Amino acid sequence: MDFQVNFRVNPSIYLKDPESSEIGKHIIKSSIDLIYELGFEQFTFKKLAQEINTTEATIYRYFENKHRVLLYILNWYWCYMEFLVVFKVQNLSSSEEKLKIIVDLLTSELPESSGLNEYNKKSLNQIVISESSKVYLTKEVSEINKNEVFKPYKDLCAKISEAIKEYNPRYKYPKSLSSTIIETAHQQQFFSINLPRLTDNSGKQNPRFTNQFIQDFLFKVLEN
Amino acid sequence: MDFQVNFRVNPSIYLKDPESSEIGKHIIKSSIDLIYELGFEQFTFKKLAQEINTTEATIYRYFENKHRVLLYILNWYWCYMEFLVVFKVQNLSSSEEKLKIIVDLLTSELPESSGLNEYNKKSLNQIVISESSKVYLTKEVSEINKNEVFKPYKDLCAKISEAIKEYNPRYKYPKSLSSTIIETAHQQQFFSINLPRLTDNSGKQNPRFTNQFIQDFLFKVLEN
DNA sequence: TTTATATGATAGTAATACTATTGTTAAGGA
């Protein structure tokens, strides 16, 4: 299956829709590459402008600031992840299978399809792991949350919690467990690479480690 | 019990030991207040200097940059938390009790003792919740990790994983489970306040929620 | 053809994240 997937990202995130022009698409594509390369703190609109041969002024016509760009990228990711969850889980009768698929999706790299202006999935993946929490860990969360900009994250969380409830309707914390496995998926991958002594994956560098840890954990928690 | 606790923080974090002078102690104390008040991004050495009636130049003699100050504060916190864990868990024979105490410590506010130049524990607590991951979620993690600056975190993690192994020696992921409950303790508290739909604590605002969630899942995971 | 819109080019500002220099004071050693 190879088709174009697009999501309508909440308009309050941007000033001008980056999907509406070539330069806009270029902004997102190159932002993903640059944030991956430099880290979010060192990423600036000036560097981005140089990269895509335009000016800071132009980029500011699309986004208020770099935080909004990160928010846009993550909104896209959350929407895509929810789409993948829905898509891959449909027609499955076993709720155990559903949960396994979900854990796979959360801990594997995004599928690299061959669309033309596709984002670099490897970079996007690393951004999700290393930078995603910076999007809400800010003094202005409550303020920006008023515009529903975290809705795709909440929707993804709700979708996963449905599968959890299906597997065990008596479990009391389906949403917290969802957000925990989403965040833990990023964290344990980050720790495995950068601070392995915070994991049980030091040394061997088992690429399936996070997957195994979370799956083990999830089913034990949901056991009766 | 009311006594002075001090920890020797890794000297590579600072240029001049802030514990060695009044102004140094003032730097840490006021940094905690200001980072809490402004958030880490808006916190600057200029504002800090104004707050304590000194100059930027003086602060730069103690710390290379504000990231190091945050690292110092969190090192102190991790050391203190490990101390509390060791202290409160000693003499307990039941490993179940030990784990319950640990979860309590991770999800409650730090004890407010009455020492003189004590840090504001409420602010410190919020900093741990909202800012702690910024200390490692940076492109330079591996670089700064070489100086052992995350050792207190790893030690805390190791200490908790000992209690886990004691409770269930066959559990395969004690360290990952430790780091997961530490991080989840912060996350779920943050989400409860700021993005409650990512939790099962929306509306009611149960202050014991995070505690109950983590205790529930910890014992289910460690059950045989 | 007119007109609106998007972009490019350029300039400018306030704040940030530093570095450097110089002078004063106070403590410690000879």
Place this chain on the structure above:
DNA sequence: TCCTTAACAATAGTATTACTATCATATAAA
């Protein structure tokens, strides 16, 4: 006692960041 050193204050200065503003040009829509 004098001499030295260290710590800090005061000040200045630089490069970069995070914007905002202005104006000219190209191009696509009316």
